[in-house]
Amino acid sequence: xxxxxxxxxxxxxxxxxxxxxxxxxxxxxxxxxxxxxxxxxxxxxxxxxxxxxxxxxxxxxxxxxxxxxxxxxxxxxxxxxxxxxxxxxxxxxxxxxxxxxxxxxxxxxxxxxxxxxxxxxxxxxxxxxxxxxxxxxxxxxxxxxxxxxxxxxxxxxxxxxxxxxxxxxxxxxxxxxxxxxxxxxxxxxxxxxxxxxxxxxxxxxxxxxxxxxxxxxxxxxxxxxxxxxxxxxxxxxxxxxxxxxxxxxxxxxxxxxxxxxxxxxxxxxxxxxxxxxxxxxxxxxxxxxxxxxxxxxxxxxxxxxxxxxxxxxxxxxxxxxxxxxxxxxxxxxxxxxxxxxxxxxxxxxxxxxxxxxxxxxxxxxxxxxxxxxxxxxxxxxxxxxxxxxxxxxxxxxxxxxxxxxxxxxxxxxxxxxxxxxxxxxxxxxxxxxxxxxxxxxxxxxxxxxxxxxxxxxxxxxxxxxxxxxxxxxxxxxxxxxxxxxxxxxxxxxxxxxxxxxxxxxxxxxxxxxxxxxxxxxxxxxxxxxxxxxxxxxxxxxxxxxxxxxxxxxxxxxxxxxxxxxxxxxxxxxxxxxxxxxxxxxxxxxxxxxxxxxxxxxxxxxxxxxxxxxxxxxxxxxxxxxxxxxxxxxxxxxxxxxxxxxxxxxxxxxxxxxxxxxxxxxxxxxxxxxxxxxxxxxxxxxxxxxx
Ligand code: T1G
Numbered sequence: 001x002x003x004x005x006x007x008x009x010x011x012x013x014x015x016x017x018x019x020x021x022x023x024x025x026x027x028x029x030x031x032x033x034x035x036x037x038x039x040x041x042x043x044x045x046x047x048x049x050x051x052x053x054x055x056x057x058x059x060x061x062x063x064x065x066x067x068x069x070x071x072x073x074x075x076x077x078x079x080x081x082x083x084x085x086x087x088x089x090x091x092x093x094x095x096x097x098x099x100x101x102x103x104x105x106x107x108x109x110x111x112x113x114x115x116x117x118x119x120x121x122x123x124x125x126x127x128x129x130x131x132x133x134x135x136x137x138x139x140x141x142x143x144x145x146x147x148x149x150x151x152x153x154x155x156x157x158x159x160x161x162x163x164x165x166x167x168x169x170x171x172x173x174x175x176x177x178x179x180x181x182x183x184x185x186x187x188x189x190x191x192x193x194x195x196x197x198x199x200x201x202x203x204x205x206x207x208x209x210x211x212x213x214x215x216x217x218x219x220x221x222x223x224x225x226x227x228x229x230x231x232x233x234x235x236x237x238x239x240x241x242x243x244x245x246x247x248x249x250x251x252x253x254x255x256x257x258x259x260x261x262x263x264x265x266x267x268x269x270x271x272x273x274x275x276x277x278x279x280x281x282x283x284x285x286x287x288x289x290x291x292x293x294x295x296x297x298x299x300x301x302x303x304x305x306x307x308x309x310x311x312x313x314x315x316x317x318x319x320x321x322x323x324x325x326x327x328x329x330x331x332x333x334x335x336x337x338x339x340x341x342x343x344x345x346x347x348x349x350x351x352x353x354x355x356x357x358x359x360x361x362x363x364x365x366x367x368x369x370x371x372x373x374x375x376x377x378x379x380x381x382x383x384x385x386x387x388x389x390x391x392x393x394x395x396x397x398x399x400x401x402x403x404x405x406x407x408x409x410x411x412x413x414x415x416x417x418x419x420x421x422x423x424x425x426x427x428x429x430x431x432x433x434x435x436x437x438x439x440x441x442x443x444x445x446x447x448x449x450x451x452x453x454x455x456x457x458x459x460x461x462x463x464x465x466x467x468x469x470x471x472x473x474x475x476x477x478x479x480x481x482x483x484x485x486x487x488x489x490x491x492x493x494x495x496x497x498x499x500x501x502x503x504x505x506x507x508x509x510x511x512x513x514x515x516x517x518x519x520x521x522x523x524x525x526x527x528x529x530x531x532x533x534x535x536x537x538x539x540x541x542x543x544x545x546x547x548x549x550x551x552x553x554x555x556x557x558x559x560x561x562x563x564x565x566x567x568x569x570x571x572x573x574x575x576x577x578x579x580x581x582x583x584x585x586x587x588x589x590x591x592x593x594x595x596x597x598x599x600x601x602x603x604x605x606x607x608x609x610x611x612x613x614x615x616x617x618x619x620x621x622x623x624x625x626x627x628x629x630x631x632x633x634x635x636x637x638x639x640x641x642x643x644x645x646x647x648x649x650x651x652x653x654x655x656x657x658x659x660x661x662x663x664x665x666x667x668x669x670x671x672x673x674x675x676x677x678x679x680x681x682x683x684x685x686x687x688x689x690x
Contacts, residue, residue, distance in 0.1 A: 012046065013049050014049070016053070031076070041087075051218070052107075054096070061097075077134040078253065081108075081135055090111050090196045096178055099121045111197070111495070119161055122159060127268065135636045142200070145166075145167075154220045228262070228638075249495060274624070283310055283454075284470075290455040291403065301332020301363070305332065305380075308431050308436075322366070371398065381534075410531070430444060438626060442477050467627060470620070472618035479633060486602045486603075487516070491539050491542065494589060496593060501571050503517060504518050510599065516602075521559055548578070601661060
């Protein structure tokens with residue numbers, strides 16, 4: 001007996017119960033006693049069959065991710081599964097919650113699998129930059145067929161029991177008590193005359209349509225967006241079909257170990273824990289109860305307000321959407337309907353789901369209709385006097401305890417809160433456009449925001465599938481403040497001789513889905529232009545482009561030309577001429593600029609601003625900043641976020657180049673932040689300075 005594994009014998013059936021909170025991860029503290037329990041059950045003649053079950057909220061959620069990168073400790077997971085497959089007595093995995101990664105792989109080492117209807121199974125290793133490392137890419141194809149296995153493995157997404165049962169991945173759905181049904185199932189199997197086969201002995205499902213399978217594998221590479229793991233996972237599934245079991249298993253392990261050692265996986269494992277850490281907020285412990293939220297109000301039915309209304313409706317919450325007049329409201333509701341129609345057309349949701357979500361959004365032009373809301377968020381024009389007016393009106397209408405939220409991207413949440421009689425109920429909920437798609441939610445903590453308001457915002461974020469990061473009040477909070485640093489240098493580089501296409505190419509080669517100028521054209525130059533004007537800021541080239549009607553893809557011209565409504569960016573000689581004219585007007589000497597300079601003058605000032613944000617306490621952790629940039633701005637997953645990348649690249653090299661550009665330009669953006677200097681001196685990581 002150990003504190004993580006216990007065995008009871010129930011009339012010849014050994015029930016091995018695992019109990020390793022919070023998710024029964026297969027750390028060494030579980031693998032070792034489980035190995036001993038299996039050996040004992042195998043050797044015990046009184047044991048006729050074995051059930052493996054888990055206590056707590058879920059079956060095994062996989063290997064212990066925190067162990068990767070450390071010296072492996074025997075028994076390994078493959079050792080465990082090898083022992084399982086040496087047992088002739090019927091073995092049954094009893095699955096509830098989620099059987100993920102190594103948890104599913106262990107279940108695949110059993111003869112049979114029984115699961116609760118609400119359970120899910122999956123192989124999410126690719127989300128960690130890995131591939132299944134304990135037989136998942138070799139056993140699953142034998143169980144459900146290579147095509148189905150390929151989809152499960154390269155997507156990393158879990159599947160529900162209807163699909164799992166129809167594929168044959170589970171043998172029985174338990175409608176009652178899982179453990180009792182697993183024991184009865186084991187007895188049934190014992191009573192059968194037929195021999196019990198392990199998956200490794202089966203090859204009937206490996207007969208495939210080669211051409212279709214190869215097409216599916218080629219598609220994986222196209223959709224991998226530069227990530228290695230999905231491509232390697234597909235290679236391992238192909239090996240399952242073309243190689244004999246043992247060789248395919250050995251090759252899978254080699255690939256897995258290569259992935260564990262890769263920078264890409266280190267970055268993605270960092271983000272796994274960083275995302276969870278970001279939701280842990282100073283002064284908001286598990287004892288702080290979230291306020292009940294049953295109805296949401298959204299003010300403003302424009303692009304942001306409409307997207308926010310959809311985000312909450314998608315999370316199952318009824319929404320009252322307020323606009324100033326019927327025409328604006330109708331326009332907003334029509335756009336929402338079109339957005340959902342697009343999702344149905346793409347197959348993301350069904351027609352019925354579209355109807356259900358639309359039914360949750362009710363329009364109004366009267367503030368009184370918001371009176372019953374538990375939380376109201378405004379997404380009105382980005383001007384402080386407009387925000388003040390809205391919050392003054394909300395303060396009069398909303399019930400005590402209701403939460404007043406602002407979607408402002410930049411403005412001072414404390415100043416907005418000050419116009420209300422309840423600053424403790426005011427919080428920033430900064431969604432990223434398109435709000436119903438982008439994962440990031442910056443929760444902006446005002447000086448007087450109550451802890452339970454933050455707890456409510458965090459719970460809401462989870463409920464609507466957003467990734468929350470709590471940030472402090474400053475101009476642009478975390479993401480936009482660092483973006484402003486980069487944006488200023490983007491313009492300077494164009495004036496000094498780089499072209500939009502050259503800058504964008506450096507970014508895509510770094511791993512960004514697209515460069516800053518293509519992104520500006522996609523999101524619309526006029527939106528940033530209006531923001532700049534409201535803040536009294538200028539950007540010589542982008543302003544000139546807007547004044548000339550270059551608003552980006554939507555107007556057929558931005559930094560690039562777009563012909564026949566296509567989205568392919570074509571370098572525009574008129575834009576180049578405009579840049580050169582602007583440079584002459586501003587007396588900027590032009591020269592050729594190389595890729596290294598572009599990286600140093602765009603990425604390094606962002607990292608430097610990130611260090612200042614940490615110094616000022618606007619972000620609690622450097623990893624919070626990584627979560628913001630990966631989920632809100634498309635920072636390459638394989639690089640782990642700007643701060644993680646800086647730690648791995650070398651703070652000293654970054655400080656040295658910042659000093660070079662500071663000396664050359666005199667621009668304060670390049671003045672190394674003290675925290676960054678300290679890191680350069682001490683080495684280690686940002687966390688070491690906390
Ligand atoms: N290892 C270590 N810690 C884990 C963990 C894991 N696999 N899964 C969760 N945790 C921690 C998590 O950090 C958090 O800690 C707490 O558990 C609750 O997690 C060999 C190589 C199971 C769906 O990728 O998807 O097997 O913050 O907040 O929202 O082929 O956790 O409380 O201190 O996410 O209810 C593959 C990862 C591993 C699954 C539950 N498995 N986990 O979600 O809770 S690699 C995974 C999840 C592998 C083999 C390969 C989710 C969950 P703390 P949580 P949740």
